[in-house]
Amino acid sequence: MNTSDDSMSEASIQPVRVGLNHRFEFKCHPGVTCFTKCCRGINIILTPYDIIRLKDRLELSSEEFLALYTEPQILEKTDLPVVTLKVLGDGDESCPFVREDGCIVYEDRPTTCRYYPLGVASLSHKENENTDGEEFYFFVHEPHCLGFEEEKTWTVRDWRRDQGVDIHDEINAGWTDLIVRKRSFPPNIKMTEQSKKLFFMVSYNVDKFREFVFESSFLDRYQVDKATVERIREDEIALLEFGMKWLTSVLFNQDMFQMKEGAEQSIKQGDDS
Ligand code: SF4
Numbered sequence: 001m002n003t004s005d006d007s008m009s010e011a012s013i014q015p016v017r018v019g020l021n022h023r024f025e026f027k028c029h030p031g032v033t034c035f036t037k038c039c040r041g042i043n044i045i046l047t048p049y050d051i052i053r054l055k056d057r058l059e060l061s062s063e064e065f066l067a068l069y070t071e072p073q074i075l076e077k078t079d080l081p082v083v084t085l086k087v088l089g090d091g092d093e094s095c096p097f098v099r100e101d102g103c104i105v106y107e108d109r110p111t112t113c114r115y116y117p118l119g120v121a122s123l124s125h126k127e128n129e130n131t132d133g134e135e136f137y138f139f140v141h142e143p144h145c146l147g148f149e150e151e152k153t154w155t156v157r158d159w160r161r162d163q164g165v166d167i168h169d170e171i172n173a174g175w176t177d178l179i180v181r182k183r184s185f186p187p188n189i190k191m192t193e194q195s196k197k198l199f200f201m202v203s204y205n206v207d208k209f210r211e212f213v214f215e216s217s218f219l220d221r222y223q224v225d226k227a228t229v230e231r232i233r234e235d236e237i238a239l240l241e242f243g244m245k246w247l248t249s250v251l252f253n254q255d256m257f258q259m260k261e262g263a264e265q266s267i268k269q270g271d272d273s
């Protein structure tokens with residue numbers, strides 16, 4: 001199982017674009033002889049919401065989850081630091097969460113696992129659910145996957161809903177947008193190491209970002225209304241979405257966050273991190 005559009009160059013993938021109304025036959029269940037084969041030989045890039053779901057399920061801090069279950073990687077064509085699920089050293093590059101009888105984190109499995117046997121590619125982020133944007137889907141035709149021989153018809157739209165992908169995509173929308181924007185930059189425009197560190201912290205280390213917001217002078221410098229402060233203090237998803245908005249503002253010089261009068265710009269350089 002490989003992650004979204006970044007694996008499209010792999011020989012096993014047929015990058016035929018399909019839309020939300022495309023119909024296909026597929027069913028995955030413990031009775032298929034290939035059961036769990038797709039959980040070996042994996043290269044799964046984790047999204048910010050994947051990390052939140054998995055670390056909460058495993059009752060770990062984001063820092064602990066990152067250290068135990070992820071590997072750093074640089075995302076092709078963007079120079080951005082991302083993480084992949086760390087595979088076991090069992091010769092099969094198995095996912096750490098796969099067992100004979102299936103996935104032990106199934107309800108909180110990552111976005112890529114939910115999409116499979118589909119992948120998604122975003123050329124530009126759609127503004128809202130009524131616009132098409134430049135997003136399309138494709139099938140990950142791995143030879144071992146026999147689910148296509150089963151008789152159950154789906155549309156791509158129904159599959160996404162059934163697998164809970166639509167919720168993941170909605171929460172990760174700011175992150176996806178940031179990556180797509182960065183990918184559209186000419187290769188000679190580089191991010192500073194400090195910017196990459198901020199991107200990594202906000203994307204993946206939600207506990208550290210919470211500390212950054214509440215235990216530095218962040219709130220003395222930025223105008224953030226009281227209701228938002230209370231919401232992001234209690235709600236990790238709200239904190240993630242707030243973080244993505246702030247990151248977009250900082251990385252792309254957009255005035256989405258007002259500085260308080262007299263506040264120094266040095267926070268943009270990460271002096272408080
Ligand atoms: S998280 Fe679960 S579904 Fe995804 S690769 Fe691992 S075992 Fe398979």
Ligand code: SF4
Nearest residue numbers: 028034036038145147
């Ligand atoms: S049918 Fe495909 S998705 Fe289901 S277990 Fe087999 S390889 Fe994995």
